[in-house]
Amino acid sequence: MTDPVPPRGRSPWRPLSLTVRLVLGYTAVSLVMISVVAGLLHRGVYRNFEVEDAELLSDNIATLRRLIAEHPGDIREARELVMKSAASHQLEKLYGRLTDSGGRVILETPGTSSMLPPDGELPPPLPAGRLPKLPHEHHSPSGVPLFLAAALVESGRGGPPMVYHVALDIHHLDQWMNGYRRTLMLMCLGSTAASGLVGWLVTRRGLRPLKAITGAAQGVTARGLSLAAPIGAQAWPRELSALALEFDRMLDRLRQTFQRLSTFTADAAHEFRTPLNNLLGSTSLMLSRPRGIEDYRTLLESNAEEYQRLGQMIQSLLFLARADDSAMALKPDGVNAAEAIREVMDFFSALAEEKGVMLTGSGDGTLQADPGLLRMALTNLVSNAIRHTPCGGKVSLSFLADHGSRGGGVFTVEDEGGGIAAAHEAHIFERFYRVDESRTVSGSSGSGLGLAIVRTIMQLHGGGVSLTSHPPAGSIFRLHFPGVA
């Protein structure tokens, strides 16, 4: 088997496989979802620490305010608080600095000067009675991460309030958060990869029926246009069952067409064999011994007639083949029905008169049809009707416009030719079908393709041909032209 040729005029890139598309989709979605969740987690944890540390700073400030308020002018207890601040917590050390309104340092935890940022970068102090809800995040000049708070402290003796700056060393928290972030990121990547992998497995599994249906279709070859069992009979996922059914239908149509084609070919070969046999037989007989010039002449004349019949048959077969192939372009036009009837009657009037058949025409109107093909269909029907109607009989050709549509109508060809038995009625429009099995009638008999051509012409017009027969009275053929709705 050869690979199917990719459609031309498109980009040279093959479209991505369904599996790749689905897996990329799953992965992208899970990456986004997991990242959002991780981000929210990270934020929540950090906020929690901030609130806790703000409380720590608030406590410190409140305690200092209380100590100074309880002992105005005495800063010993306050000093004790500030001095031990740095030692009081193992992980998070506090550095405090109390200054008077002029900016002079009153108390200071050892090492504070290296921790607090320059005066300009310090946050504005909170007025008395207020405590920080959230700390300011800052860095010491040496790069240590800090939470900062500043507050005014009443001296208790009147006069301007003092300013208290306190910094919490949070480098442990920072380290911890870094580790936490790394863990979250790894989890993100890991679970995205995992969901991609699972997605791939699920997709492969999900698309397995597609592989199976392809495999089933591969079982069909032109040699055997059939499957052991119809594909549609198996259980398929809902999305594929329609495809499977359609595939079966297509196969069925193909098989029918194939069948028709091979029957047709066989019939055609047979039809050709008969006249060829006549030609070969009569010619070889003539050559078997010397004969007079008149004999040769007669044979050649008879042969020429046979050849012409063969040529006509080929032309009819080609017409049908092209119509089947839909290669024939219909050139519909407004046709005057009365004129079409007159033309056909003109052609057959001499023949009908000679045979003693009365040929009549009636009807008027305009219809949408290919003029040449319409004439061909009518000619075939009328020729057929005259051929089968005995002397003294009547053939009538008429048209009735269908006023429900634009350019639609029905042509009727009625003969008194004895009719067609019901058994033949269904097959009469088939190629090479003949009512009388013996093909002894020569000259006046048709090629067996006339009615098939009529049917094909009507199909090309989107209409149809029908037959009503009442043996032994006669037959009525009707050509239905749908017109334009």
Add this chain to the structure above:
Amino acid sequence: MRILIIEDERRSREFLAKGLAENGFVADTAEDGQAGLYLIEDRQYDLVVLDVMLPALDGWGVLRAMRAKGIETPVLFLTARDTVPDRVKGLELGADDYLVKPFAWAEFLARLRTLLRRGPARQAEVIRLADLELDLPRMKARRGGKVIDLTAKEFQLLSLLARRSGDVLSRTLLAEQVWDMNFSTDSNAVDVAMGRLRRKVDDGFSRRLIHTVRGLGYVMEDREND
């Protein structure tokens, strides 16, 4: 008149050449397109009969090459394929006429003569053949001075035969030209119409003008000993 036949099928080539020679033409033959093209360039022909399917260089190629060189010799195409695109292609390339295989000799000769006659269209007003006289503008026919009563179609049929007297006209051609039925019919309607015309024209006269050529069609001519 010199005619070149380019046809790879030996039998076709031979019978065409033989027939042309019998009808007083000088016929040259070529087996493939390339050889044919050399002959066309080398000699002066009045007409080229060209098969479409040829080895070396196909009929389209020969036609294209000769038209490109400014050789305007009329070309009659012979083809076994008569699809519409094929015809259109041939006419676009400058073919003058088209004949689909199989064809009868009479058909071929008639087309060939038409192509050779082509030029200033000189339509006679009155056609005379022996004692038959056709007045085309008035659609009147007389024989031996007596008016023949004809229908419009019969007059058309008669004038077609008279205009191409000497040519055998096939039933298909007559149906096409007179009744505009350009497809083959099983029916012998044409024969019957011809029979009636012949009775009107020839009955009562010792010299018959319309003749049946069995297997081929009809011809109108004034034969010496009939």
